[in-house]
Amino acid sequence: FIAGLGAFTALFAAVIAVTQRRFKAVLAYSTISQLGYMMMAVGVGAFSASMFHLMTHAFFKAMLFLCAGAVMHALHDETDITKMGGLYQKMPLTFAAMVIGVLAIAGIPPLSGFFSKDEILAAVMHASTPLYVMATVTSFLTAFYMARLLILAFLGENRSEHEAHEVDARMWLPMMALALLTIGSGLWGYFGGFSQWVHAGVPHQEAIDWTVAGTSTALALLAFAAAYQIYGRHSFRASMERKRFGLAYRIVYNKFYIDELYAHIRTRFVYGTAVVLRWIDEKIFDGTMYGLGGYALATSDLLTESANGQAQRYVVVFYTGVLILLCYALYWAVQVLAYWGGGAGR
Known part of the structure; x- marks a missing residue:
């Protein structure tokens, strides 16, 4: 059940991330997806692999969020990636950190995400074929939406109204430090025996499963090519996705209308129930207490008359x-x- 819930979370959040336009929204749903990956690993008993991915993900995702902050700072708090483009020329250090983060989360060797994701995929493959298929599709979507983010924000023509500039050292130095950890943590975890170091169960992979690793890497490269074909070869316009993908795009872009459903339930059910309970509280419970108090006061008045x-x-x-x-x-x-x-x- 835990593995299935994790797999669903990973796939569901990855699908939503494919259509999001806000820079940090893509990264936020990506984080949800990767947390689903970790819980899927826990569900199949790959505790050390889950902890390994938690560590590597912490490095490259923190770096990616810092890249998002740097871009927003450079573009006067602009968050819509469809209004960016061409930032690789104006922000080369941020672009380099972004490339490293995208390659890492996509599982391209020898970056950290390759090693931790390979352990999870290998453990899931030996546990359940349906879960492995879901994890593999999620891996493809992860590479696709991260490549989309990179292409729309940093490559192509400039679509911003503001003149971008590279951030100062106080902002790019932490990104470079996390970039080094992103590059080295996977190698250290694989060759340094991460599972023995954290003592999180028996390691599931003593060596790289090249069938799994090769498949996930090939799918990541295919996702990069697909993202470039859709977003990189032609001049991008914000309406292009809506016209090309129609109803499916609108449903996914609106996050399957879960927020609207939650708001509807909150307004109709939660608030309605609260009104009913408030009436019961005020009319019945408070009324009973006030009635007893009035009875006590009336009785005391009568007794007071006699006790003069x-x-x-x-x-x-x-x-x-x-x-x-x-x-x-x-x-x-x-x-x-x-x-x-x-x-x-x-």
Whole structure:
């Protein structure tokens, strides 16, 4: 169940990332997809592979988000990648870091993502063929949407209204440091025995499964070619995707309308239920409490009238009560005598 949920998450988020236009939105859904990869590995028992991918992903995804921040800074907070283009000339260091990150997350050797993703794919292949197919398709989509992001933002013609510039050293130095970790962490993890170092279960892959690695690498290169064919060969226009892919594009671009469905449920069900519960709380529970309080106040007013401190009234009330009790006792005494007298006569 955990492996299936992870595989679905990885594939579902990757499909959504293919159509997103905001720079950080693509990376955010990519992160969700990669987390699905990690949970899929956990589900098939490949704990060390999951931890390995968690480490390598941390390096290249952090670098990619820093690249996004650098681009937004250079373009006055512009986030729409369809309004970018040609940044490789103006931002060469950011472009270099971006290329390294894209190649790493796509699983191109010898970058870190190649080694960690290979361990997951190999473990999943030996556990479940359907899950392996889903993971492989996700791998292809990952390479495709990251290549799309790179092409639209950094290659082609400039579609921005602002003049871009490279960021200063305070921004590109962290990117370069993460780029070095992206390049070296996979090699270190593979040859340095990452699974023994973290003690996260028994390692599933002592050596690279070249069937799996070769297939995923070939699919990544094919995805790069497809992205270039669609977005790189011709002058890109924002309406091109909508016209080419039609209804399917609109559904995926709107994230399968999950946000709208959630808003509808929240408005109609959650808020409606809250109104009903508020009425119950105010009219029934609060009303009951207020009624009991009013009853206590009314009773106290009545008792206050009788307890006014006049000794004469207390004596009258006392002897009236005594008289009532005596009359009651006399009544029962007469009844008892009549009962016994009648029995004695018979």
